[in-house]
Amino acid sequence: MNHLSISFSPHSTLPQRLHTMSSLTEAVVAVASYDGYGRRRELQAFDDTKAGVRGLLDAGVTSIPAIFHHPPDSLPQHQEAAAATPIAATDDAAAPAVPVIDLQGAPREEVVGLVRAAAETAGFFQVVNHGVPADAMAAMIAAVRRFNEQPAEAKRPYYTRDTAASKARFYSNLDLFQSPAACWRDTVFCDMAPEPPLPEELPEPLRGVMFEYTDAVRKLAVWVFELLSESLGLAGDHLSKLGCGESLKVAGNYYPPCPEPHLTLGNTRHTDPTFLTVLLQDGVGGLQVFLDHAGAGGWVDVPPVPGALIINAGDLLQLVSNGRFRSVEHRVLANKSSTGEARVSVAAFVDVGRDRSVRRYGPIEELLTPGNPPLYRSVTVEEFISHFYRKGSERRPRLDYFKLEQ
DSSP, rough: OOOOOOOOOTTOOOOHHHHHTTOOOOISSOOOOOHHHHHHHHHHHHHHTOOHHHHHHHHOOOOOOGGGGGOOGGHHHHHHOOOOOOOTTOOTSSOOOOEEEESSSHHHHHHHHHHHHHHHTTTTEEEESSSOOHHHHHHHHHHHHHHHOOOHHHHHGOOOOOSOOOOOEEEEETTTTTTTOOHHHHHHEEESSSSSSOGGOOOGGGTTTTHHHHHHHHHHHHHHHHHHHHTTTTTTTTTHTTTTTTTEEEEEEEEESSSOGOOOOOEEEEEOSEEEEEEEEESOOOOEHHHHHEEEEEEEEEEOOOTOEEEEEHHHHHTTTTSSSSSOOEEEOOOOOOOOOOOEEEEEEEOOOOOOTTEOOOEEEEEEEBTTTOSSSSEEHHHHHHHHTTTTOSOOOHHHHHHGOO
């Protein structure tokens, strides 16, 4: 392979750099040196375009840059080939699955039982009859798609890796310079609570619908926290009183079709370092969760269900429930759509909003007994998040670092 070195004058302006990189194919794909300096140069060349993965496709790439190549043992086809049995045993009626729960389809006690069973096993469940209007869900998906498919010039003003820069940020792979490999995904991220942005702070495609959608999602989160509290034998408002639902941050993820999906991922395996996630996905699919059954673990698809929202427990919910609720690893496959359709999902992360550096969270005292001692030490949210990203490249579960010796 021919290698191309890319360098810029330290005095060059951003427009000059973008002009130099007018051909993304030459600027990014041809740079394939994997010594530390060469990889960093390739990452920087990609980041400097401020166009994301969608920009690569708009430039006509037919193969993915080396920065997106993941280790073979992390890719589905390698894992399936190495497995003695199929990875996703979805046809086995006895295997754990991601259930669909009708929140208004049974007496409350029965719904509480279904939520308890799902949160204690799969850690994921889909909900219908959840109160979030269908038109708001459809409009939210369309808005994220419209933002990402507009010309790169319209997105660049929002492009940043500074999480404190503004309440609306566009980027491709927030951990681009820290992760072993980039994912085939772009993101528009909005801080919506406890201090919502002004409408003019949001990109034009997201204005209006973002406020309607997140207001409805916050109400749903309160409802789910009530069901989870009751499933622990606590008062319905217990988790909400802990402040678990004060903050809402929304990630609109855009997964363009990938020309070489066997080499990369849409998102690597991870857990969510929050209390709760409410996920809206379109009909393309690609989300998988890692479930254990009879001592064997495997990746299970979470198929799109019309009108449904996906709920999953985060690490901090596992911590305060003293391990009762499970924060389960999940990932997104690279989009291999033959129709050219991008996958869109909208993840709403529900978390603590205030006093993140001083308020401490540990196992709920009412759940502890001599036979059920605390599994984890108490921690501030700020400390936990800091540790989460500092240990981002390790496979060890993040909660393990906060376990108490038994």
